[in-house]
Amino acid sequence: MRVRRNKRFHAEIAASALSDIMFFLLLFFLIISTLANPNVIDLALPKADSNKTTDKAHVTISVTADKKYFIDKQQVPFEELEGTLMSRISASGDNVVIVRLPKELQVQDMVDILQIGQKNKLKFSIATTK
Numbered sequence: 307m308r309v310r311r312n313k314r315f316h317a318e319i320a321a322s323a324l325s326d327i328m329f330f331l332l333l334f335f336l337i338i339s340t341l342a343n344p345n346v347i348d349l350a351l352p353k354a355d356s357n358k359t360t361d362k363a364h365v366t367i368s369v370t371a372d373k374k375y376f377i378d379k380q381q382v383p384f385e386e387l388e389g390t391l392m393s394r395i396s397a398s399g400d401n402v403v404i405v406r407l408p409k410e411l412q413v414q415d416m417v418d419i420l421q422i423g424q425k426n427k428l429k430f431s432i433a434t435t436k
Contacts, residue, residue, distance in 0.1 A: 364431075365394045367419060368406040388422045395428065406433040 367387075368376040375382050382390045395401055403423060407416055416432075423430040 364400060364402045364404050365391065365398060366404045366406060366433075367391065369408070369411060369415065369419070371408045371410050373411075373415065384418075387419075388426070391422065391428075392426060395426075401427070402429045402431065404431050404433055 366376075366378055368379075370376075373384075375384055375387055377387070377390055377394060380390075391403070395403070405416070405419055407419075420430055422428075
């Protein structure tokens with residue numbers, strides 16, 4: 307008596323390639339989400355009832371809690387802040403400056419920055435969260 311072996315086709319799905327694809331997609335979205343945020347200096351901004359967003363790219367001054375000053379993600383000492391700011395303003399042609407200050411900073415630190423705009427006739431806007 308002859309024994310026949312069962313040679314039927316069994317469908318299989320290789321799941322190892324799917325996990326690789328999911329890993330690459332996750333990596334892609336993580337990298338893109340960090341590039342989409344223009345201000346990567348993390349600050350706890352003060353809160354306001356109304357919040358207006360801007361579509362244009364303005365010059366941004368950011369100050370950290372330990373009083374490090376940044377103009378568009380470039381660290382600048384306070385003594386050189388006015389000169390660097392005016393060169394960025396003349397290059398962009400827009401006299402609107404967005405100031406990002408943490409809520410823990412003293413009012414005098416904000417006034418020191420706003421006096422630069424007052425002296426050079428710039429329009430300053432303070433960034434807040436809703």
